[in-house]
Amino acid sequence: MSLTSWSFLLFAAVAVAVYYILPKKRRWWALLAAGVVFYAQGGVSVMGYLAVTAVSTYLAGAALGKLNSDRRAMPEEKRRESRGIFDRRRHLIVAAVCVVNFGMLFVIKYWDFTAEAISAGTGIALPTFGLLLPMGISFYIFQSVGYVVDVSRGSVSAERNFFKYFLFVSFFPQMVQGPIDRFGRLQPQLMEGHDLDTDNLRDGIQLMMWGYFKKLVIAGRASVAVAPVYANGGAYPGSVVAFAVLMYTVELYADFSGGIDIVRGTARLFGIDMAENFRRPLFSVSLAEFWRRWHMTLGAWMKDYVFYPLSLSKPFAALGRFSRKRLGGTVGRILPTSLATFIVYFIIGIWHGANYTYLAYGLYNGGIITASILLAPTYGRLKGALRINDKSPLYRGFCMVRTAVIVFFGRYLTRAPWLKMSFIMLRQTFLDFRISALPSGLAGLGVGAADIAVVALGCCAVVGAEALEERGVRIRQSLAKRGFFVQWMGILVPLAVILFFGILTGNGGTADFIYGRI
Amino acid sequence: MDKLIETLSGVCPGIDFASETDLVDDGLITSLDIVMIVTELMAVYGVRIDVDDLTPENFRSAETIYELVRRAGER
Numbered sequence: 001m002s003l004t005s006w007s008f009l010l011f012a013a014v015a016v017a018v019y020y021i022l023p024k025k026r027r028w029w030a031l032l033a034a035g036v037v038f039y040a041q042g043g044v045s046v047m048g049y050l051a052v053t054a055v056s057t058y059l060a061g062a063a064l065g066k067l068n069s070d071r072r073a074m075p076e077e078k079r080r081e082s083r084g085i086f087d088r089r090r091h092l093i094v095a096a097v098c099v100v101n102f103g104m105l106f107v108i109k110y111w112d113f114t115a116e117a118i119s120a121g122t123g124i125a126l127p128t129f130g131l132l133l134p135m136g137i138s139f140y141i142f143q144s145v146g147y148v149v150d151v152s153r154g155s156v157s158a159e160r161n162f163f164k165y166f167l168f169v170s171f172f173p174q175m176v177q178g179p180i181d182r183f184g185r186l187q188p189q190l191m192e193g194h195d196l197d198t199d200n201l202r203d204g205i206q207l208m209m210w211g212y213f214k215k216l217v218i219a220g221r222a223s224v225a226v227a228p229v230y231a232n233g234g235a236y237p238g239s240v241v242a243f244a245v246l247m248y249t250v251e252l253y254a255d256f257s258g259g260i261d262i263v264r265g266t267a268r269l270f271g272i273d274m275a276e277n278f279r280r281p282l283f284s285v286s287l288a289e290f291w292r293r294w295h296m297t298l299g300a301w302m303k304d305y306v307f308y309p310l311s312l313s314k315p316f317a318a319l320g321r322f323s324r325k326r327l328g329g330t331v332g333r334i335l336p337t338s339l340a341t342f343i344v345y346f347i348i349g350i351w352h353g354a355n356y357t358y359l360a361y362g363l364y365n366g367g368i369i370t371a372s373i374l375l376a377p378t379y380g381r382l383k384g385a386l387r388i389n390d391k392s393p394l395y396r397g398f399c400m401v402r403t404a405v406i407v408f409f410g411r412y413l414t415r416a417p418w419l420k421m422s423f424i425m426l427r428q429t430f431l432d433f434r435i436s437a438l439p440s441g442l443a444g445l446g447v448g449a450a451d452i453a454v455v456a457l458g459c460c461a462v463v464g465a466e467a468l469e470e471r472g473v474r475i476r477q478s479l480a481k482r483g484f485f486v487q488w489m490g491i492l493v494p495l496a497v498i499l500f501f502g503i504l505t506g507n508g509g510t511a512d513f514i515y516g517r518i
Numbered sequence: 519m520d521k522l523i524e525t526l527s528g529v530c531p532g533i534d535f536a537s538e539t540d541l542v543d544d545g546l547i548t549s550l551d552i553v554m555i556v557t558e559l560m561a562v563y564g565v566r567i568d569v570d571d572l573t574p575e576n577f578r579s580a581e582t583i584y585e586l587v588r589r590a591g592e593r
Contacts, residue, residue, distance in 0.1 A: 153570045292548070303549045309569045311553040320557055337553050373550065380531075 001041055002512065003176055003262050004215060011038065015172070016269050024193030028167055031190060031270065035170035039135070046134040049108070053101055053137075054169045057144040058162055060097040064090055064151045065158025090152045097148050101141045109133055113354035138351065138518050139178040142301055144169050147183040149305050156184040164191060173266040177259050177515035179277040179297040186274070194271025199480060202487060204268030206476050209494040211261025215513075216502030218458035219254035222247040225445045230415045233425035238433035240441035241425045249411045250459060252514060253281070256295070259513045280466040285399035287406050288369050291345070298351070302344050311340040330377045338373045342366040352518055356419040364410055454501050522584050529558050535580040542574040552577055559583075565590035 001008050011034070019030040040047055071079055071086050106114075108131045115126035147168070150156045159165040168187050194200070229236050229244035236244070260277045267274045275297050284290035291299050310316060316336045323335040349362020372379075383390055390396075412429075416422040442452075465475055479490045526535045530551050533541070541547045547555070555577070556567050567590050576586045 155570075155573075288548070288550070304572075307549060308553065308572045312556065312567070312569050312572075317557075317560070320561070324561065333558065334554060337550060337557065340553070341550065 001038060003259060004212065012266050012269065019270055020196045022193075024195075027193040027270075028164065028191055031171060032163060032167045035167060035172040035175070038172040039170055039175055042135055049104065049134050049137055050140065050170060052104060053141055053144050054162075054166050056097055056100045057148050057169070058159070058165045060093050060148045061151045061158040061165070062160070063093050064148065065160075067093075068151070068154055068158075094148055094152050098145060101145055105137060105141050107131070108137065110350075110354040133518075135516060136175040136177065139174065139180055140169055142298070143174075143178075143180045143182075146180065146301055146305060150183055156187075159183075159187065171267075173263040174274065176263070177256065177513050177518070178295075179260060179263070179275045180301050181275045181297065186272075189272045192271075197271060200268055200271045202480065202491070203476055204265045206479070206490055206494075207265030207268060208262050209265075209491060209498065211258040211263075211265060212498050212502065213458070213494050214254040214258030214261065214462065216498055218455055218462070219251045219258060220502060221451045221458075222251040222254065222455050224451055225442065225447045226251060226415065228445055230421065230425070231417065233416070233421055233428055236428065236441055237437040238429040238431070239435045239438040240445070241428045242433070243438065243442065244445075245408065245411050245415075245425070245429075247455070248415050249408055250455060252411070252414075254458075254462070255514050259515065280470050282404065282463065282466060283400060283470050284403045285396055286372065287365065287403055288372065290403055290407060291348070291365070291369075298348065302348060306347060307340055307344045310343060311337055316340060331374060334373060338370045341373060342370040345369055352414065357413045357416050357422060360419055360422070361410060361413045364413060368406060450505075519580065519584055522587065523580055525558055525562050526555060526580060526583065529554050539579045541579060542577050547577065555583070559587055563587055563591065566593065 001011060015030060015034040018033075019027050022030055039050060067086065067090055071082065074082065107129070112128040112130065115128050119125050147156070151158045159168070164187075167190050168183060171186070171190060174181065224247075225240075225244045226248045229241055230248070233241050257278045264274045264277075277295060277297050279293040279296060281290050281293040284293050316339070319339070320336040323332040326332070327335065343366070345366035346359075346362035349358050349360075349365060352358045352361065388395055409426075412422045412425050413419070416425065468475060476490075479487055523535045527533070530547060533546050535541075538544070538546060552572060556572065559565065560567055565587055567586065571586055571590070576582055
């Protein structure tokens with residue numbers, strides 16, 4: 001069931017009605033049932049994968065919860081003595097749950113790619129399975145494993161009731177493309193029987209409308225030129241290729257952030273505030289900041305569960321001692337952290353998919369960010385020598401443009417069907433740009449002036465709204481303080497725009513979400 | 519405390535550690551800074567800081583970082 005379908009809206013409306021009809025203590029039942037119905041449409045095998053994750057992480061959480069409570073009950077001295085044994089046991093449980101879940105993800109998502117790569121490299125034929133990627137598996141596995149680590153660290157208590165835990169794993173709005181929420185933040189909200197609140201309903205509907213606007217009006221039209229150019233980039237002049245990559249950059253942001261707005265808006269209808277996943281990434285002044293503002297829940301997951309443990313691990317501590325002694329200076333001090341950063345961004349790259357393009361994307365992001373860390377002292381000296389005020393609006397504007405350009409070139413990699421095509425497209429852009437060929441090229445792709453105008457105006461609306469929010473203006477909260485007429489206009493005007501530009505005159509070919517295929 | 523502030527300033531120049539009280543929420547330090555601060559503290563003070571200690575609460579100010587180092591030294 002696509003988030004952009006009428007059936008989803010009907011489904012959400014029924015779920016909302018049932019939720020508020022049930023007694024407050026039983027309202028979570030409605031969410032649980034909605035999650036099961038929503039996901040069961042994918043078939044038995046899809047539910048099987050979800051069950052493996054839910055059961056394995058639930059059992060691991062229960063075992064860790066018992067381990068924690070047993071240890072807390074010990075006298076202080078014994079607790080201190082048993083720390084080593086306790087740590088080994090909890091690490092073992094976490095490792096086991098990681099093997100089960102990431103092993104399953106590896107087989108489904110990465111095995112065929114790995115087997116083909118090994119076969120191509122060594123000539124040893126390995127079997128491939130051709131398994132379909134179940135909806136949202138990369139998201140719910142990360143969310144569930146995060147719960148296990150949180151219980152292991154004692155930052156949350158283990159959930160005893162399996163059905164309550166299963167709701168955390170299968171809350172239906174998040175099943176398509178996240179966000180990857182935390183147990184300690186989401187679970188109390190899922191369990192609380194929220195009162196029917198018109199503010200929540202209006203807020204949720206407005207957020208959903210904004211999401212549909214981005215998805216149906218902007219992403220839908222921006223996608224027109226994307227597929228044919230990425231499929232056969234060598235056949236187009238560089239100006240058309242660059243235009244298609246730009247449109248893909250727009251499409252990806254409108255598609256993913258729009259989808260998340262729909263998800264968070266839907267959750268808001270139940271009074272639930274899901275984790276923020278985007279914080280105006282266009283205003284980032286560095287690639288590292290971009291990744292703190294883009295897909296924030298994945299970045300936060302990577303920070304807490306990969307970057308921190310890796311950076312403080314024994315091998316990295318040994319590397320730190322070595323580099324301080326042998327290299328000395330700033331480089332010696334920051335080398336291990338830089339390496340950990342590189343590894344994290346590499347993992348983020350391949351998290352997106354099993355393809356050499358994503359390997360290259362991970363190397364691209366990891367390489368640039370690592371280089372920027374290592375070169376930061378040099379930049380500092382250079383800025384001092386050139387008397388650049390790095391807090392001035394002009395310099396910040398320059399940094400934003402520079403970041404946008406870096407992100408733009410990264411998009412040559414992520415959409416191409418194979419890596420060679422990315423290089424072909426780059427070659428066309430730099431060696432055969434031919435701006436004069438752009439109008440005829442776009443006409444050949446079926447991109448009309450109306451499409452470009454709608455995308456451009458849509459982008460202006462998004463950038464304008466985000467610029468206001470960047471300055472601290474909270475648009476929906478401001479609307480809520482206005483009169484009844486203005487509040488309803490905040491819903492009806494976007495609705496009219498979506499109906500006309502997104503559905504009636506849109507291309508209607510983008511019901512799926514790009515991140516829904518991850 | 520003076521030695522700690524000197525150490526912190528060496529890792530993150532340009533931040534007034536003596537007066538800032540919300541380093542994380544004010545966006546003055548990132549996860550990268552936190553790891554660089556921790557590795558520096560472990561090297562300078564010879565303490566072992568665990569990954570479980572890397573919470574925003576422990577890095578709000580020089581005082582909370584001081585407390586973290588003190589607790590780590592007692593372990």
